[in-house]
Amino acid sequence: ASVALAVLAIVLPVGSNFQKLIISGLLISVGGAVGKWYIRKVKQKEKDYPAFFRYISSNIGANIPLIQVIDSARETDFGSLNEAVEILYNKLKMRVKPKVAWWSFETELDSNLIRKINLIMTDTLATGGDIEKASKVIEEFHHIYTMVRRKRYSACSYHIGILIPLYVVMASLFGVIDGFFSALTLFLGKLESVVDFISVPSVEFMRIFFLFSLIVFALNNVFSLYNMEGDSRFTILFYLGIQLSLGGAFYLGITSMVTKYLSSVAYL
Template identity: 30%
Template sequence: MATESEEGVSFELSTLLVSIRDAYRQMEIPVSRYVGGILLPGVLFFLVTIVAAIGLDMPLFVRLPMPALGLLIVVAAFIYPKLRLDQRRKRMEEVFHLYVTHMTVLSTTNIDRVEVFRRIAATDDYGPLSEETRRIVQLVDTWNQSLDDACRMRAKKVPSDAVSDFFDRLSYTINAGESLSNYLVSEQSAIIQNYTTIYEGQLENLEVMKDLYLSMILSVTFALVFGTVLPIISGTDPTITVTAVVVMYSFIQLGFLYAIYTVSPTDPVWYVPEQHTTATERRMQRAVLVGGSLSILAIAATLVVMLGATGIDPDTVPLPIYAAFPTTPLLIPGLVARQEEGDIKDRDSEYVSFIRALGSSETAQQTTTTAVLEGLREKDFGPLTENVTDLYTRLKMRLSPEEAWRFFTADAHSYLIQKFSEMYLIGRQMGGDPKHLGELISENMNEVLQLRERRSQSTMTLIGVLYGISAAATFAFFIGLGIVEQLSGLSAGLASTGSFDFNSLIHTEVYNVGLIEFLLTVTVLINALISALMVRVVDGGHTVNSYLHFVALTWLGAIIGSGTLELVGTLLGI
């Protein structure tokens, strides 16, 4: 009889296969076309890797990863439709709270409930949810379906259980005659709780990914050291083995970068307006231009020194230092982006109290937004105070509310401020109660900010892991190279005798130490680049902010690599 564990594995496997089958059915292209154009070529590539692993005259640890790479491509091609469907579900659930909040704001105004769906469908801000809303509107307008029937039909098609349950309950509520606004207001706490659960689950998945990343990088580090040192005994070409492991190391890091991108919450910090260029953007553009120009000059200066045109002996500077020096000017845009991002986060924190005070004051005073802002601009909202003053000034100058709020959100550069300000403006223009709107928006934003605090803690943990594993891996890389370099120098000083040939014991003649050092230096740069991008993916910040970590990780690897070579030379040098 099968044990409970075997039955559990069988059930999970059958569930996975059923979900993959459903994903194939929901693809936008025919299944036969996908199988012929994607899956079969992947299988053929897998067969080629098997033949190559058997036929090539290379070390076993180099040939073994070939079929593994082919198998990985086949598996990826087979489950890609499910991954795509899961990504669609993830995108739905990540903006679901904003979607429902927007719908709630619209429902509290004086418009028809179908018009609520039409307005949501008219925007692309919510990705797959906007597409589903458009399908509901099409069912109502084109196929003359009732709104409750349309919601019920789409509830059976969406990949997210939370969205499916929402549409299903919504259809019953509408059919029962309850108002849309009452239902949506009552759903707010449940939607936020569901979003919190999903967000926290994604952060927990990040913790698992960090442990897996640590294990894999340590394993590949051992393989790289093994590939560097083993040829001294076997006599095989170390350049091939090191290159193969470096390529595998890079692919593994890229795979983890994609995996972290997949499991991380999609909660961007920045909002970059398309209509005009703000002062913040101009500062960052200038910083990138200055940093990039100085980096180009630093590359040129480094090449001049390496070629010996300055009279300085090029060998006095280690190769990793040569590689790290040109990256240093990128600290300029990195520091500027970091400062601007800190201001955005401070504005987000102050916006909660600002929007609540604005809504409450408008309701209490029964006056316009301009009149309320005249008093609010005197209060201290931290970095948001200047934006509030500018908003008041533009409204006072008779600029349209849409344009004034558009400039307000553009200057704030906050994704959350842009979304919630747009909701507040639409709600006010359509007759919604300002106090209710302010409380609704502030409560939702406060929950998101609390989740961001937990995300920030997870990001700091990831940064510590990346810096620690980078330092350990670099030390291991270069200590193997240092040993080989010292043995090469030792064998060169020993002459063969009639009774014993030293080179028959260790094969130092197969080594091109300079080329291997170059490959290891490239590995340090690749590790710094991908690690910096991992931090950017997890924290949701601006891409320019990753320059800071790229420079720091590059210099960390350069210093440790150079110091390791010097240490090995001191300990083993004769």
């Protein structure tokens, strides 16, 4: 929806191209921010899941029936999983097949990591396997996976700390160039009324090139961030919107300041 609104903001014949860039960037970043907020909730569930998994595997390993284990789990605080555990118990109490109940539990949590771990656990239970041995393998897998992901997130944060400021500097540099040529155009426009052979050059092509460059560099940056993080496409939306809005704002602001300054110097 935010992307559709951003496209609509670009198409509407209101304001300059860079003003449209700022508006579309803000709309895209709002959609990305909502998505990142949801992903943060999912990741919190992934952090709370190991405690729930250990609780389930240890009790089932002691030959306690599944419904009794889930019933007792309702009395334990598993943080963000509490609501999903309650739903799981209600389904088991209504004699829903365990496989279907677990599938509903995984859907409620909406995490690929939890879905993979839960699939191994439920298959082990369904086939009568050794849940204690399976749980050790699963915990080792979970530890390695989360450790690699933390390192990836750290590298991504460092990458963001470099790319965004560089992008803003680039947009500001474009603004300085535009401001210089805008002031020069105004100055030549004044001379044109006095000197016949002077013609005022157009700066529109230069501005279109700068606009195209800002969009291309923003896309390049967000795809490199996504390849490094690799978890959510909302990363693309959020940082694309942030870059477009910041780039457009700095471009227009610097252009206006440089144009006014050089124009005031020229007319002294």
